[in-house]
Amino acid sequence: MRRILITEKEFIPGVVLDKDAGIFELTGKACPENLDEFYDPIFRWLDEYSNDPNDITVFEVKLIYYNTASSKALLKILQKLEKLSTNGYKVKINWYYDAKDEELLIAGEDYAELIKIPFDFIQR
Template sequence: MEKLFIKKKEFVPEVNFDPSKGLLEISGQSYHEYTAEFFDPLFTWVEGYLKESGLTITLNYKMTYFNTASSKSFFRIIEMLQAYEESGKGKAVVNWYYKKDDEDMLETGEDFISDSGWKNIHLIAY
């Protein structure tokens, strides 16, 4: 499977999905108006990657801001990883990075844990 890299732009987060390392990273800001066009290829990539069994996957979110549409897309990726792990096909973990003084990003991470019911989302202050 090919690596997926999208360079960070003004309204678009950096995406670095490296299948050889089992590492998916999304960082920056996400508040563009064409959310579906941006995230659909990410969903397709993750779905293709999760067809393999026995993987250990780490998803690092290091966002500083995102809009509601992006939030729904991020949550969908988390649900995909959760389903993969709960099916017994492999292991997955999400590291949710937030600035120490960013209460909104901390609360969003807590909401994702609560809404998903998944314990493999780790909140990490930096």
């Protein structure tokens, strides 16, 4: 399965989706200009991954900022991961936040209430 590697830029999050290495992460600021163009390949990759996932999937969310549109895309990503869990695979979200950014922690806690998979909140 091909991997997705997107280098983090000013308003583009870094993305690593690598089944073989077991690395799944989003980093940086997520406010891409063209949402469909940016997120559709990620959604398609996750759909393909769900056909033959690893036994354990740990998804690292290391965002420092995301806009409303990206929050909806993030929810869709988390829902796809939740579906894996529903199908019997182990899935966990590591949600990183800065100690000074309570809003990001609260946002993660909100997602954790919506998505029925384990979240670990990790202070940077």
